[in-house]
Amino acid sequence: MDYSRSLLRWYRKNSRDFPWRTADTDPYVVLVSETMLQQTQTSRVAEALPRFLAVFPTIQDLARASNADVIRQWQGMGYNSRALRLRDAARSIVELHGGVVPCEMGLLRALPGVGPYTSAAIMCFAFNKRVVVLDVNVRRVYSRILARQKTTLDLELDETLIPFAEQLIPARNASAWHHAVMDLGATICTARAPKCGVCPLAEQCPSHDMLIPMTRPRRTEPTFRGEPQRIWRGRFIEVLRKIDGRSYTSISKLFTLAAGSPLQRSEHEWYQQTLQRLTSDGLIVGTSKGVRLAD
Ligand code: SF4
Incomplete structure (x- = not known):
């Protein structure tokens, strides 16, 4: 045909x-x-x-x-x-x-x-x-x-x-x-x-x-505070993207800016794992001063 x-x-x-x-x-x-x-x-x-x-x-x-x-x-x-x-x-x-x-x-x-x-x-x-x-x-x-x-x-x-x-x-x-x-x-x-x-x-x-x-049927994704993990990853990067140059942001401030409210004690483990994954993916670097986009 x-x-x-x-x-x-x-x-x-x-x-x-x-x-x-x-x-x-x-x-x-x-x-x-x-x-x-x-x-x-x-x-x-x-x-x-x-x-x-x-x-x-x-x-x-x-x-x-x-x-x-x-x-x-x-x-x-x-x-x-x-x-x-x-x-x-x-x-x-x-x-x-x-x-x-x-x-x-x-x-x-x-x-x-x-x-x-x-x-x-x-x-x-x-x-x-x-x-x-x-x-x-x-x-x-x-x-x-x-x-x-x-x-x-x-x-x-x-x-x-x-x-x-x-x-x-x-x-x-x-x-x-x-x-x-x-x-x-x-x-x-x-x-x-x-x-x-x-x-x-x-x-x-x-x-x-x-x-x-x-x-x-919708695929189920891992979520945090009711939203998919990938959305949160994008949010953290978005906050750091707006910060000029090589300045560090404290990890608690990063969370608050991304989420609009402070991190709860029960959420620490999830947040640490998420930051570790962003680091191992080469997207961010962290020191005692906080985190920033990777070089
Ligand atoms: S099934 Fe797709 S390709 Fe076939 S007639 Fe309908 S619109 Fe066209």
Whole structure:
């Protein structure tokens, strides 16, 4: 079935405009944006990317950045450890590849923080290579057009999707193709309420108007004072991010600023463990004077 022509025609009129989708894509920009997109919404990344690139315009600038520099510029993105891994990847590229992002899956996978998705995305979006890129939107669209799915939650296994995707990717337009599938998944073939009535693939799609809406049960996360652990980690970093230079903040003050109320005796153990994890992740340093962002 010729999904390619229908989808690319739709994409020409409906593509989403993002700062990382430029005509002459810089592989460094793809590395940064794909790292940001790993766990952050596109709208936030669209705001943060130009700001980040204004401070670190080249891979050499990023490679030179201290932990504190890069964490400060990661503001609003969450999961701050990603910023350090991205900087470490930039350092590896400068040291091992002369500052040039490698165009080879194995070399990309060897970089800190670069997993199967990010390496495939760099090959595709930076170098227009015909590789399969599977993110959550793409998996969903491929599953639904490959076979009739019963519910909105059903997905095929990657082992099934990869050979199917390999046949679909156009020979010369892998980058545009993947952007098109991602946009279709984000705007029409959505997780909970696919808009089959306006879908460019409706005529060929076996799941067209067949999907029973279902919602995945929420994953339970460790919480503290009723909020997930990761939110608290982000809050502590946010407080330290706003403090200029290398000054230390006492750990009791850090807690009060982040939580809006003092630490209770029964909460000490949790707080100490959280600070230890932030330290071992390279995000903060602590001395008898208190804590600050790591160098
Ligand atoms: S017809 Fe419906 S299920 Fe099929 S790709 Fe389009 S939106 Fe998704």
